[in-house]
Amino acid sequence: MKVALTGATGFLGPGLVQGLLEAGHQVHILGRNLEQALAKLPTGVTGAVFRAGEPLAPEALGGAQAVIHLAGEPVSQRWNHDAKQRIRDSRVLGTRAVVEAMRAAGTVQRFVSASAVGYYGGAHGAEPLTEESAPGKDFLAGVCQGWEAEAQRAREVGLRTAVARMGVVLHPEGGALHTMLPPFRMGAGGRVGSGKQYVSWIHRADAVAALRFLVENPELEGPINVTAPEPVSNAEFAHTLGTVLGRPSVMHVPGFVLKAALGEMAMVALEGQRVLPRRLTEAGFSFRFPRLEEALRELLA
Structure with a gap:
């Protein structure tokens, strides 16, 4: 299809484009800098201009039968008023x-929209969270609720819609792992805050595979923890x-230090959530990297 x-040139985009092409699908991207984006992607990918905050013409979808929506302003920045608005x-x-x-457009039958495990909010401790768990009350939880509400409007006109609540995607090219590697490689890494807060992680290859799985299994609707x-x-x-890097990890970054550096955004790292991919597992999705050590060894080999 x-x-x-x-979000085709973002952290997940290029791998997802490649995976879709290898599975025999056609790929049509929507982005701000279309010429630059297409130059970074395989031959045969088509596209149209889309700028967030502006209307999107139906014909820009290029007759697509499915849409995957990943684009969004990076969360990893200091949250002043303007940043929160963006x-x-x-x-x-x-x-x-x-x-x-x-x-x-009238051609689309399947819609997969990204969201985040931030939907559940922080301060859950070791409580296991599934897709049925209640939303949180902090800033990111509110963003995710508004985000998902817009996505679910697609169901009103019969589009099979899934919302992918993404965890912390791991790959040295970007995201949390990219930020953590320099201090850990110098032997200056360690826990943040109490260290008891949970990290709901996923290897980038599994994240990309899960998104493709959702596109190809339209019976999976509603929220899905990735x-x-x-x-x-x-x-x-x-x-x-x-351990994987062969370096000590005994340093400790106190919570107040992180708050001073990052402001309100520090709570993302200091609280966390213990999120389980219940619906994805029940649907038969097979993780290549279900355990952290094997995921890190593959990523950092």
């Missing part, structure tokens, strides 16, 4: 534009990363 994709608007207004274009089946505490994550 023909799959339209936003984070919220890029997701809520961007998703609204995609849904309205799909409704008008995380590895064995979340770990922050202290265990630090210890495992140190």
Whole structure:
């Protein structure tokens, strides 16, 4: 089928494009800098211009039968008033534009929209969270609720819609692991805050495979947790990363230090969630890297 994709040049995009092509699908990307984006992707990929916050013309979808929506302002920045507005608007207004274009186009049958495990909020401790767990009340939880509400509007016109609540995606090219590697390689890594907060992680290859799985299995609708089946505490994550790198991991970053450096955004690292991929597992998805140590060894080999 023909799959339209936003966020094609982001952290997950190129791998997802490649996986879709290898599976025999056509790929049509939607992005701001279309010429630059297409130059980075395999031959045969088509595209149209899409700027978050602006309307998306139905014909820009290129007759796609499925849409995967990943685009959004990076969360990993200091959260001042303007940054919060960009984070919220890029997701809520961007998703609204995609849904309205799909409704008008009349060709789309399947919609997969990204969300995040931030939906559940922080301060859950070791409580296991599934897709049926209640939403949180902090900033990111509110963003995710608004984001998902816009995505679910697609169901009103019969589009089979899944919302992928993404965990912490691991790969040295970007994201949390990229940030952590320099201090750990210098032997200055360790737990953050209490270390008891959970990290709901997933290897990037499994994250990409899960998104493709959702596109190809339209009977899976509603929220789907895209995380590895064995979340770990922050202290265990630090210890495992140190072990894989052959470096000590005994340093400790106090919570107040992180708050001073990152402001409100520090709570993402200091609270965390223990999220389980119940629906993905029940649907038969097979994780290549279900355990953290084997995932890190493959990524850092």
